[in-house]
Amino acid sequence: MFSLEQLQGFVAVAEELHFGRAAARLSMTQPPLSRKIKQLEDELGVLLFDRAHRAIRLTPAGRVFLADARRLLHLSHEAALSARRTPRGESGVVTLGFTATTAYSFLEHVVAAASTELPNVELGLREMVTSAQVEELLEGGIDVGLIRPPVAGADLEATLLYREPLLAALPESHPLATRKAAPSVHDLDGQPFIMYSPSEARYFHEILVSIFRNAEVAPHYVQYLSQVHSMLALVKAGLGIALVPAAATALHYRGLVLRPVTGIDANPVKLGLAWRRSNDNPALAALLPVIGKIAGRHGGLGRVV
Secondary structure, three states: OOOOOHHHHHHHHHOOOOOHHHHHHHOOOOOHHHHHHHHHHHHHHOOOOHHHHHHEEHHHHHHHHHHHHHHHHHHHHHHHHHHHHHHHOOOEEEEEOHHHHHHOOOOHHHHHHHHOOEEEEEEEEEOOOHHHHHHHHHOOOOOEEOOOOOOOOOOOEEEEEEEEEEEEEEEOOOHHHHHHOEEEEHHHOOOOEEEOOOOHHHHHHHHHHHHHHOOOOOOOEEEOOOOHHHHHHHOOOOOOEEEHHHHHHHHHHOOOEEOOOOOOOOEEEEEEEEEEEEOHHHHHHHHHHHHHHHHHOOOOOOOOO
């Protein structure tokens, strides 16, 4: 119905209220600008300017159209910027999967860094266990996942972001919480213990089973749970003790103590990053190094490239 050039000419004249000044602002002569405005008025079927007086004025229709014209010009500018940003990964959408424990600490740094370094990239977040993330990665439901390794898939790429220790979660009045020496894995033998679910928290369940088998200790399992915050609540209630990843320190539960444990691997818990090799989302390619830098600042083992 009308062109962006006509809108630009109209806005210039409306703001200057003078054809000569508007033409100079647009680096053109006055006659072609006057023709553009007349063509625009003919196409709209209304007069936009009152030319009956020495100084031109906007008609009521012109005043209404000015607001819309400015908005259309702004949208066209933003559309051009978005088109240029997309191939560089500076705009777009990335869907990120994450496990529950990563939300305690690492995820918030990812979100903060992405909003600062990639402000025009929309980050969609989905909490799910690693097995569900792998399925979604392969099916294209998510672009990238914060996962517990290992992962398998012909089209999947994965990297280890960092390792963290397991800490003993103890009621603050428990003997292992109050004594000076750090608790040993052997101190857990026979203790009432809140264990990870073998189905819903398989990764942590298998780590602890391996630790206890190698140390030849046998805690007394009183509950099986999948969420760390629920385990800590039961520890606080005095139902038993637990081993939780160091990220749980961010939860700041009162009434319990988190202590290092001797006699086990210093950093048995791993956090990885996985994505589909064939995913050609430019915003994903821009986000991966951002996540790698965060892992580096948190003692990670390397960068994502």
